[in-house]
Amino acid sequence: xxxxxxxxxxxxxxxxxxxxxxxxxxxxxxxxxxxxxxxxxxxxxxxxxxxxxxxxxxxxxxxxxxxxxxxxxxxxxxxxxxxxxxxxxxxxxxxxxxxxxxxxxxxxxxxxxxxxxxxxxxxxxxxxxxxxxxxxxxxxxxxxxxxxxxxxxxxxxxxxxxxxxxxxxxxxxxxxxxxxxxxxxxxxxxxxxxxxxxxxxxxxxxxxxxxxxxxxxxxxxxxxxxxxxxxxxxxxxxxxxxxxxxxxxxxxxxxxxxxxxxxxxxxxxxxxxxxxxxxxxxxxxxxxxxxxxxxxxxxxxxxxxxxxxxx
Ligand code: 13P
Ligand code: SF4
Numbered sequence: 001x002x003x004x005x006x007x008x009x010x011x012x013x014x015x016x017x018x019x020x021x022x023x024x025x026x027x028x029x030x031x032x033x034x035x036x037x038x039x040x041x042x043x044x045x046x047x048x049x050x051x052x053x054x055x056x057x058x059x060x061x062x063x064x065x066x067x068x069x070x071x072x073x074x075x076x077x078x079x080x081x082x083x084x085x086x087x088x089x090x091x092x093x094x095x096x097x098x099x100x101x102x103x104x105x106x107x108x109x110x111x112x113x114x115x116x117x118x119x120x121x122x123x124x125x126x127x128x129x130x131x132x133x134x135x136x137x138x139x140x141x142x143x144x145x146x147x148x149x150x151x152x153x154x155x156x157x158x159x160x161x162x163x164x165x166x167x168x169x170x171x172x173x174x175x176x177x178x179x180x181x182x183x184x185x186x187x188x189x190x191x192x193x194x195x196x197x198x199x200x201x202x203x204x205x206x207x208x209x210x211x212x213x214x215x216x217x218x219x220x221x222x223x224x225x226x227x228x229x230x231x232x233x234x235x236x237x238x239x240x241x242x243x244x245x246x247x248x249x250x251x252x253x254x255x256x257x258x259x260x261x262x263x264x265x266x267x268x269x270x271x272x273x274x275x276x277x278x279x280x281x282x283x284x285x286x287x288x289x290x291x292x293x294x295x296x297x298x299x300x301x302x303x304x305x306x307x308x309x310x311x
């Protein structure tokens with residue numbers, strides 16, 4: 001048996017012993033997705049965290065995701081295998097900047113992308129994900145709407161809703177998706193003429209305009225399953241190919257950017273979460289994510305208000 005299957009077997013045993021579940025983001029490495037009880041996009045995983053009976057949740061994703069799960073589940077032990085697994089979007093918006101925008105536009109509802117710290121979320125009215133942003137903003141009846149921190153998602157939401165957003169900060173970007181260029185799309189289309197292009201809304205608008213489908217990681221899985229086409233070019237983080245291979249094994253997927261072509265293909269933060277760290281997380285019950293009660297309550301209110309608007 002390989003070292004990889006040994007560690008996977010140990011993780012499965014530990015999960016049982018500790019009454020724990022693993023929530024794994026669609027960008028996780030192959031083995032991490034296989035040991036996860038649920039895999040999904042950031043919205044789906046946040047909801048799954050609220051619905052589980054398990055007492056312990058190991059969040060195999062970046063830190064803001066574990067923080068969100070901890071805020072929504074104050075009575076559960078939420079563990080982050082590596083709390084240094086950050087996110088360039090989350091890092092781009094701080095509490096002071098958001099407060100300043102709120103004081104300039106006191107009547108504007110604040111819509112924050114889930115890729116933010118829990119302290120900024122506590123100042124938001126709505127918390128959206130790539131799968132819900134368009135729907136939520138389209139339902140808001142306000143002259144001004146503060147939206148952050150992803151400028152590419154904001155541009156996409158503006159295009160879809162016809163509404164103008166106040167972007168906070170003006171230039172928040174994901175280091176992976178922001179590096180995609182129209183030239184890469186042209187090359188991929190030439191190389192794979194029969195493939196459809198699926199793109200994540202964190203990509204620049206010229207990529208989204210050129211795509212056959214734009215959606216969250218879960219929405220891409222659904223599209224690939226249901227569309228009769230056999231081949232797809234995937235304009236999102238490289239780990240997504242693992243999720244697609246596992247869940248849609250009958251189809252063929254080509255990443256828009258490979259690691260050979262660019263160091264930006266794989267999110268360095270997502271890559272920090274490994275099977276070894278997950279095992280240690282379960283064994284030693286580290287690193288517990290703690291959110292101050294008042295902050296958690298405010299963030300939870302914003303999340304629940306958003307779920308209501310989506311009903
Ligand atoms: P999803 O919500 O589509 O899974 O995206 C999360 C993310 O971090 C994208 O880079
Ligand atoms: Fe953040 Fe981009 Fe990594 Fe997603 S892929 S976690 S948005 S840096």
